[in-house]
Amino acid sequence: MLSYQHIYHAGNLADVHKHSLLAWMLEYMTRKDKPISYIETHAGRAIYDLKADEALKTGEAAMGINRARQWFDPNHPYTKSLQQTAQTDGVNAYPGSPMIAVHRLRETDRITLAELHPGEHSALELALPTAICRRTDGFAMAHSMLPPTPRRGMMLIDPSFEIKYDYETIPSHIRKYARAWNVGIIVLWYPVLTSSAHGSMLKILQNEHPQALRHEVRFPPARPGHGMIGSGLFVINPPFGLAQEAANLKARFDTLS
Structure with missing residues (x-):
């Protein structure tokens, strides 16, 4: 759906959950001296201004990264990406998942991103000139390029779910x-x-991929009546140590309840 823009929700608690574990996984993967492919199906604009009117309107960053930043020590890969973004784009800038990937990956790795929204795609290309940024349907792009070269790697599927049949077609x-x-x-x-x-x-995903890691955190709704009360990741072929990292993060989220 082309009406969705993540700037309204950038830096919220779901982003903290998703991006901190993404940064951890990418840093883990780059410990080996082998190139990897990183694919993202719904990339967004890569960097967000948390002082923009859209971000301030919802106040989700104030409840999210502004509150949770202290959860992560200085050597955590998520902290590193936050600091790199602040140094290059200012203290009010927040990195989306494509920017975190650029921060954590190397010149030998291959980054391919899809974003269908024309404005978001233009911003993505401007922010990440070294990545392959395609203005196309992300699901279709992934089908067309698997298996990628290099074969070792990761794909992030991060739709807005504003298209309700995504829940039916994603499995x-x-x-x-x-x-x-x-x-x-x-x-x-x-x-x-x-x-x-x-x-x-x-339920379908767990039945079909029983060895996958399902991890969820809960948090108060961003505003009265808001329907999202938590964030989930479903990870096929999870890296060693991810389950423990996720459990540690959940303990932090549990303090919000």
Whole structure:
């Protein structure tokens, strides 16, 4: 859906959950001296101004990264990306997942990003000239390029879920991705909703990928009546140590309840 723009939600608690574990996984993968492929299906603009009117309107960053920054020590890869962004773009800038990938990866690694929204895609290209930025449907792009070269790597699937049938079609996409790229780390982010709209999708995914890691955190709604009360990651072929890192993060989120 081309109406969605993440600037309204940048730096919220779901971003803290998703981006801190993404940064950890990418840093873990680069410990080996082998190139990797990083693919993202719904990239957004890569960098966000948390003092922009859109961000201030929702106040989600104030409840999110501004509150949770202290959870991470200076050597955590997420902290490093936050600091790199502040140094290059100012203290009010927040890195999206493509920028975190650029921070954590090396010149030998290959980054391919999809973003369909024309304005977001233009901003993405401007922010990340070294990445391959395609203005196309991310699900279709991933199907067309799997398995990638290099074969070792990760894909982040991070749709807005404003298109309601995403919950119905995502299991089929992931089934095909996992079959075509059986060594790839496939990461799906999803919202935890009061409506439980994500429930049937997760049931299918868990039945089809029983060895995957499902990790969820809960937090208070951003405003009264807001339907998102948590954030989830479903990770196929999770890296060693991710479950413990995720458990440590959940303990931090539990203090918010």
